[in-house]
Amino acid sequence: xxxxxxxxxxxxxxxxxxxxxxxxxxxxxxxxxxxxxxxxxxxxxxxxxxxxxxxxxxxxxxxxxxxxxxxxxxxxxxxxxxxxxxxxxxxxxxxxxxxxxxxxxxxxxxxxxxxxxxxxxxxxxxxxxxxxxxxxxxxxxxxxxxxxxxxxxxxxxxxxxxxxxxxxxxxxxxxxxxxxxxxxxxxxxxxxxxxxxxxxxxxxxxxxxxxxxxxxxxxxxxxxxxxxxxxxxxxxxxxxxxxxxxxxxxxxxxxxxxxxxxxxxxxxxxxxxxxxxxxxx
Numbered sequence: 001x002x003x004x005x006x007x008x009x010x011x012x013x014x015x016x017x018x019x020x021x022x023x024x025x026x027x028x029x030x031x032x033x034x035x036x037x038x039x040x041x042x043x044x045x046x047x048x049x050x051x052x053x054x055x056x057x058x059x060x061x062x063x064x065x066x067x068x069x070x071x072x073x074x075x076x077x078x079x080x081x082x083x084x085x086x087x088x089x090x091x092x093x094x095x096x097x098x099x100x101x102x103x104x105x106x107x108x109x110x111x112x113x114x115x116x117x118x119x120x121x122x123x124x125x126x127x128x129x130x131x132x133x134x135x136x137x138x139x140x141x142x143x144x145x146x147x148x149x150x151x152x153x154x155x156x157x158x159x160x161x162x163x164x165x166x167x168x169x170x171x172x173x174x175x176x177x178x179x180x181x182x183x184x185x186x187x188x189x190x191x192x193x194x195x196x197x198x199x200x201x202x203x204x205x206x207x208x209x210x211x212x213x214x215x216x217x218x219x220x221x222x223x224x225x226x227x228x229x230x231x232x233x234x235x236x237x238x239x240x241x242x243x244x245x246x247x248x249x250x251x252x253x254x255x256x257x258x259x260x261x262x263x264x265x266x267x268x269x270x271x272x273x274x275x276x277x278x279x280x281x
Contacts, residue, residue: 010200010258011251027258028271034252041245045238046104054102055219056228057242058094062212064246065253069205079206080197089187089203090211096180098215099173106170115174120269121145122182127265130186137266185265192261200257204250 008015008023010030015023045051103112124145127135192198219225232238259268 008200008258008261010255015258015262023262024259027255027262030255031252031259031271034248034250034255037248038245038252041241041248042101042104045241045245046101049235049238051228051231051235051238052102052105053224053228053231054100054104055098055215055222055224056232057101058097059212059215059219060239060242061097061246061249062094062208062215064243065204065208065250068247068250069201072201074201074205076206078199079202080199081191081195081202081206083206083210085191086203086206086210089184089191090207090209091214092180092184092187093207094211094214096177096184098218099177099180103170103173103177106167107174112170112174115171115178116181118145119178119181119185119272120266122179123185123265123269126182127186127189130183130190135186135264135266141266185260185269188257188260189265198261200254200261203257204253 010026013026015026018026045057051057100112100116107115121142124135124137124142127137188203191203216225219228256268256272259271
C-alpha cells in the first residue's frame with residue numbers, strides 16, 4: 001500500500017488504521033454510491049429532459065464542490081503543494097469532465113459508459129511516462145486490458161447499427177476524455193507519492209478552483225453558457241437535480257482520490273471500470 005505512514009481519512013472514517021481489505025471496501029463503497037446517483041441524474045437530465053450542456057453543468061458542479069469543501073473547514077492556508085501543481089491537473093480534470101458530459105449529446109448512455117470502462121489500458125500505458133511513477137506492469141495485465149478494449153470494439157460496432165443516438169463526434173469526445181482520464185489518474189498518484197502530506201480535500205478543492213476558469217472559453221465559444229442559462233431559468237428544478245448530483249459525486253470523487261492515494265491509479269481504474277458506475281473518473 002502506498003504511503004502507509006500517512007494518515008488517511010474519508011469523511012471522518014479513519015483508513016490508515018484499518019486492514020487493506022477494509023480500506024478498499026470503504027473507498028469502493030463511497031465511489032459506487034456517488035456514481036450510482038450520478039448516473040441516474042445524468043440519464044434523467046440528458047435523455048429525459050434533453051438538456052445537453054456538459055460544460056455548464058460541470059461549472060455548476062464545481063461551485064457545489066467548493067461550497068461543500070468550505071463547509072468542511074478547508075482553507076488555502078492548509079495547502080502543502082504550490083498552486084502551479086494544480087494548473088495542469090485542473091485543465092485535464094475539467095476537460096475530461098466536460099467532454100464526458102458533453103458526449104451524451106451524441107452517444108447513448110451505455111455506449112459512453114462502455115468507452116469509459118476501458119480507461120485501465122491507457123492508465124497503465126501512461127503510468128510508464130509520468131515523472132515520479134515510471135510504473136511497469138507484467139504482460140498478463142496488459143493482455144487483460146487489451147481484451148477489455150476488444151470487447152469495447154465489438155460493442156461499439158453493434159451499437160453503431162442499432163443505437164438512435166450514436167455519432168463520430170461523440171466517439172471523438174469520449175475518446176478525448178478517456179486520454180485525459182489516463183493522464184489525470186497517474187498525475188494524481190504522482191502528487192500523492194511525491195508529497196504524502198497531500199490530502200484528498202486539498203487536491204479536489206485546488207483542482208476544482210483552478211480548473212473552473214478553463215470551462216469559460218468553451219462555454220462562450222459554443223454559446224452554451226447563454227443557452228444553458230436560458231433553459232435552466234425556464235426549468236429551475238434542473239438546478240436541484242444538478243446540486244443533488246454534485247453532492248453525490250463529491251462523495252464518489254473523494255473516495256476515488258482515497259483509492260488513488262492508497263492503492264494507485266491502475267487499481268483505481270480497475271474499480272472504476274464497471275460500466276454501470278463509470279461516468280467520471
